[in-house]
Amino acid sequence: MTKERIVGTSVPRLEGRDKVTGLARYVDDMVLPGMIYGATVRSHIPRGKIKRISFGPGINWSEFAIVTPQDIPGKNCIALIEDDQPCLADGVVNHPEEAILLLAHPDRNRLPKAVEAISVEYDPLPGIFTMEESEERSHSIWGADNIFKSYLIEKGDVDPVWQEADYIVEGEYRTGAQEQLYIETNGMIASFDAQQGLTVWGSLQCPYYVHKALMKLCDLPADRVRVVQLETGGAFGGKEEYPSMIAGHAALLAMKSGKAVKIIYDRLEDMTATTKRHPSRTRHRTAVSKDGRILGGEIEFTIDGGAYETLSPVVLSRGAIHSGGPYYWPNVRIRAKAVATNAPPHGAFRGFGAPQSLFALERHMDRVAQVVGLSPVEIRRRNFLKPGKTTITGQTVREEIDLNKLLDHALELSDYETKKEQFARHNPQSVRKKGIGLAAFLHGAGFTGAGERYLGSVVGLEACAGGSVRVLVSSTEFGQGTKTVLCQIAAEVLGLRYEDVEIAQPDTQEVPNSGPTVASRTIMVVGKLVQSAAMGIKQTLMAGGMLGESYSPEEFRAVCRSYVAQHGKFRSLARYEQPDDIVWDEEKYRGSAYAAFAWAVYVAEVAVDLTTYKVSVDDFVALQEVGKVLHPVLAKGQIIGGVAQAIGFALYEKVVWEKGRMQNGQMTNYIMPTSADLPTIRVYFEELGNVHGAFGAKGIGELPMDGPAPAIVNAIEDALGVRFNSIPLLPEDIFDALDEEVGSESKVSSARGKR
């Protein structure tokens, strides 16, 4: 096997120089001639019928472009899975941030007053604000039963296992909403021209999602809608589906006014009106033998989807499939559902349902250990999946993963056993109680089941007239390193230097649809396609006798130049084809859910100060098997960044709700970790490789979001001896629980936000 020259090395980030010098162009840095500014008039009640809209005095309304649902040329919806979410409320509102009207004006300082001067009168309708109220169906707010989607996953026969079980362990676990909190708020510019059609430029993850939504909303054919991604200042899933909404708004204002329109949300609007991580509730009932083996279980996984379906069915699917974790379940029944509430729709956020169901599972495993009388380490050892065994969807593990070895390594790196003993001795004499906890987990890379086949992603590579090679993908860069790694892959295959390869700006007029930049799929799936397309270029040149076995980058450039001069445009396309061994039954939800899994064991060490009830994470070991690491610095950055967000998810980030509206939509009162709040996060990779990924890579981006929260809460229980089953877990929740603990054996906290 030849040794790779470029993949596996930490080349400079492709667009890094622009980022460190301030030259990188984000949407708010872009100005078009004659551009005006847009704003959104939103609902103020969670649910009701719109009776009247009045335009108040003191404003010269003739200066404003005003868009109502009547101005929508196509269908009033944001096309995604279903078309149920309107672009502008037409007669009814279903959540307290729903867009009703749009305004635009040349002076952006005039907009806030104008928005305020518009009053909307309603006939209010009763709202639903919790998953439980939604399940009770006191009134229907979506369909007949308030359920967007439900799944039943069954393996073996779970009904007889309760008879055989030595122990039956039950638990209920909850996670709260979490804001993505990219530092660049959502923004979009639209421009419309009767000949050229519609163009939007913006901060977004998925150009072709926006493209699809705009075609339907504006009733335009594919070739008259153009979507261009600009430098995007963080996304984390938060710019997966919402950009279609803001692009739609900007487009409607541009069509109405005949001018280019820019909409940039301020932080408050971004936090309150756009998507957040789905709140969840998971119930486990597990049958266990006396030696600690799982005999079977029932898992009920429920997520709060908010007012419209958006991506909830897919978030639910991934959450449900991950709910069994990296363990062998001979028998299991999983019932999953996404329910409607009158809150803004919840959406994609790194991990996509898996952090929710894995929090539940990894807390529950510690509980099972206690009931059986085993250590958290031993209970996991006895139940780990092994090569040849099947997951909860019946997928045979074909990777040579040894989870026991991974666990041993994590224990050694974290000095787990010694620490555990030390803390047990230290804690009785101290107000600073220390604990150590772990979580074992997995994350499936790529779209679930037949998803990649449906997507049928296409990637292009183009040899340019000047001799350089350009990667053509709609896959977007928003910090992860997409551009850098895809160029590394192409350079590696072509025998070029990293600097010899370019990548096109994602622009639907220029690049094929390589699928959305989500689901930890880019390096594995799109990267593999870049590898194939690059092979295509190389083989064409070699077959024509133009390129020999070995050549210098300069020779390659010269050959490309003369090929293009002779034959014109030289493009090599590669289309995804699902490998034969990936078979999925969408009806029964059985089969190969993912082409590959990344595997991990994380260990958290915490201290809880009983004077302030503050939890500090003092040490964190993140050990994972992610296939081949193509860029060590970027990969490490993904893991540390993900762990940091997950520490926020566990300990800091609480969305305070009041009748479906976020009450703390500012950075002053929604607290994310600062540089002073995080421990040293120690990152270790094991690299087994993966036949389905470029040079053996698997997905990395979402994995680190899954494990830290349960590892930390497990460590808190180790420190305090009190069970907490909800996150975020704030100091006041710990105080309440310890306060009530006097007299009761254990207490489940009520850490989730008020609804």
Added chain:
Amino acid sequence: MNESQQEREKCEIILRVNGKFVAVHAHGMERLLDVLRLDLGLTGTKEGCGEGECGACAILLDGLLVNSCLIPAFQANGAEIVTIEGLAADGRLQLLQQTFLECGGAQCGICTPGMIMAAFHLLSKKPHPTREEIREGLSGNLCRCTGYAQIFEAVAEAGRRGGTT
């Protein structure tokens, strides 16, 4: 307020930005951030929250590290200002820019200009900061991508190689 009234309330503000004197005609209460971005076209300085929490708009004003979203234009009159655009000279990256690039200190890049300004300020006071001093010195700048570790490395590395030179 109509446009002519607004126009009358504008005043001339003289700044020295990245070594060059500039005069802008601005409303006194306009945010310095907007003066830099809109009037002077220096869009390297970013807005993340508009309320002084995130540090994306951090610049140096007379040698002090400030959030430019909180500074009214009149307060900056006569001041010496350094923004991210003022660090690299003659196409050569400033040391911190180089180490941010090498260590993975920039991911999505939106916090990066403010973060580098904060780090530049730190190194100008403490050329060889300890880990704790870096942690403290950058705690006014939020980053959602990196978990800060690679930013710390970049700052420590720049310190080792010679600080703000």
